[in-house]
Amino acid sequence: MSLLAEMNQKALGLGIPLSVHLDVTYRCNERCVHCYLDHDDHGEMTTAEIRDILNQLSDAGVFFLTLSGGEVLMRRDFFEIVEHARCLLFNVKMKTNGAMVREPEAKRIRELGVEQVQISLYSHRAEIHDAITKLPGSFKRTVQAIRFLKSQGLKVVIANVLMASNLFDNTGVMALAKELGVPYTLDPTVSPKMDGDTSILALRIPGSELKQVFRNQELVGNVEEFCAPPPAPGEDVMDGFPCSAGHTACYITPYGDVFPCVQFPLPSGNLRRQKFADIWQNSPQLNEVRSIRARDLPTCSTCAHVGTCTRCPGLAYMEGNMRGPSTADCEKSFQRTGIPSANMLLKNRTRPTVPLIQIQSIA
Amino acid sequence: MRRRRKVIAEKYIARSSAIAARLIGGEMMIMSAVDSTFFTLNEVATLIWQAADGRTPLSAIVTDKICPEFEVDPDQASRDAERFVNDLCQHGILTMSEQPFTSPPPPEAR
Numbered sequence: 001m002s003l004l005a006e007m008n009q010k011a012l013g014l015g016i017p018l019s020v021h022l023d024v025t026y027r028c029n030e031r032c033v034h035c036y037l038d039h040d041d042h043g044e045m046t047t048a049e050i051r052d053i054l055n056q057l058s059d060a061g062v063f064f065l066t067l068s069g070g071e072v073l074m075r076r077d078f079f080e081i082v083e084h085a086r087c088l089l090f091n092v093k094m095k096t097n098g099a100m101v102r103e104p105e106a107k108r109i110r111e112l113g114v115e116q117v118q119i120s121l122y123s124h125r126a127e128i129h130d131a132i133t134k135l136p137g138s139f140k141r142t143v144q145a146i147r148f149l150k151s152q153g154l155k156v157v158i159a160n161v162l163m164a165s166n167l168f169d170n171t172g173v174m175a176l177a178k179e180l181g182v183p184y185t186l187d188p189t190v191s192p193k194m195d196g197d198t199s200i201l202a203l204r205i206p207g208s209e210l211k212q213v214f215r216n217q218e219l220v221g222n223v224e225e226f227c228a229p230p231p232a233p234g235e236d237v238m239d240g241f242p243c244s245a246g247h248t249a250c251y252i253t254p255y256g257d258v259f260p261c262v263q264f265p266l267p268s269g270n271l272r273r274q275k276f277a278d279i280w281q282n283s284p285q286l287n288e289v290r291s292i293r294a295r296d297l298p299t300c301s302t303c304a305h306v307g308t309c310t311r312c313p314g315l316a317y318m319e320g321n322m323r324g325p326s327t328a329d330c331e332k333s334f335q336r337t338g339i340p341s342a343n344m345l346l347k348n349r350t351r352p353t354v355p356l357i358q359i360q361s362i363a
Numbered sequence: 364m365r366r367r368r369k370v371i372a373e374k375y376i377a378r379s380s381a382i383a384a385r386l387i388g389g390e391m392m393i394m395s396a397v398d399s400t401f402f403t404l405n406e407v408a409t410l411i412w413q414a415a416d417g418r419t420p421l422s423a424i425v426t427d428k429i430c431p432e433f434e435v436d437p438d439q440a441s442r443d444a445e446r447f448v449n450d451l452c453q454h455g456i457l458t459m460s461e462q463p464f465t466s467p468p469p470p471e472a473r
Binding site: 003004006007010011014016018058061062063086087088089090091092113114115116155 | 380381382383384385386387388390392394396399401402403470472
């Protein structure tokens with residue numbers, strides 16, 4: 001077990017929120033077609049409120065702090081927030097589209113000791129990237145930002161959300177990442193909007209295309225291993241929980257709402273009315289999330305993929321039941337291994353079938 | 364004939380600011396912001412790290428903090444502390460000087 005895994009285990013046992021994702025704003029200078037956020041400012045937290053929350057997070061034992069948005073640099077006090085976070089010795093990662101990162105910003109990010117900067121890049125072709133962000137010139141600015149950050153010696157990661165509109169560009173983005181000397185990550189999941197609107201799910205890549213992605217050695221490593229049929233689940237799997245959401249991690253919105261995860265918008269408390277420690281320890285919602293084990297999932301506990309599935313409880317929640325399947329992950333498991341999930345089999349069984357021969361009486 | 368006394372210079376240690384750190388269940392968890400190397404310190408090492416304010420000599424940290432707290436032999440404790448400090452200095456987690464640091468004490472993990 002790695003040192004980090006050991007500390008995760010320890011944090012889990014002690015009930016410590018090791019990782020927090022804090023969105024400092026939902027405002028953004030881009031209007032990405034797949035974005036799940038409402039970019040209007042409905043009263044985001046002030047600098048003083050965020051500083052106070054960071055103090056509370058530090059007291060609670062949070063180590064990994066991801067600052068994201070919206071576009072973080074839309075906040076004029078962003079560097080003040082990072083400076084305070086670093087004074088509290090958080091490991092700070094930030095996510096940005098890079099459009100507002102020039103040499104001085106890159107230098108400041110390095111001086112503040114930000115550990116990693118994740119930048120979204122949708123294509124190696126400017127016209128495709130800009131069509132997704134709806135910000136003309138954004139491709140050029142984003143790539144320049146990566147170069148500025150790299151020149152400061154910062155660790156930069158490219159995040160490529162794969163959609164139908166940029167489906168064939170992932171190899172181009174990978175090549176560009178190589179040229180820029182930065183790692184590349186690919187995410188084939190488009191999430192529903194925070195308000196539950198699922199219209200943007202139409203942008204997801206077709207399931208059949210996922211199959212190709214999962215067979216790309218550069219992305220998944222050992223394809224045979226990655227796509228192998230799932231082993232029979234043991235007791236440890238059935239007693240396990242799906243992910244760190246609510247266990248050692250949580251998400252905070254720019255309005256102070258606390259959710260188990262950025263993809264799991266289950267309101268669990270608000271930091272304008274409650275202390276973080278109170279929400280983390282006593283929220284009935286977080287405690288409910290923590291109580292769920294794989295064996296408690298009515299459909300997924302019967303699924304062959306239960307031990308290897310990437311089932312996201314947040315996506316399941318947005319589909320209507322946090323104990324239910326997340327169909328996007330069912331599709332991934334199926335495309336990866338060729339074995340349908342229990343949920344797929346159930347749906348096929350319950351779907352009204354059209355008889356092969358329809359007989360009508362002549363009378 | 365006068366015997367020449369060997370003078371051992373004091374060592375002052377200061378926590379680096381290019382790190383992330385948090386105390387988790389008595390163990391200090393540290394990650395270098397420079398190369399993302401991850402460390403955990405045991406209780407003794409944590410105490411040394413916390414006391415590394417750049418102004419207190421290492422010898423004083425050992426005699427005033429380590430020895431009373433852990434009831435260890437001072438010579439052995441000094442040797443162990445020096446080895447540990449050299450190790451962390453090599454990773455950029457601590458900085459060492461033969462003079463007290465003049466800059467303000469680095470932040471301490473909560």
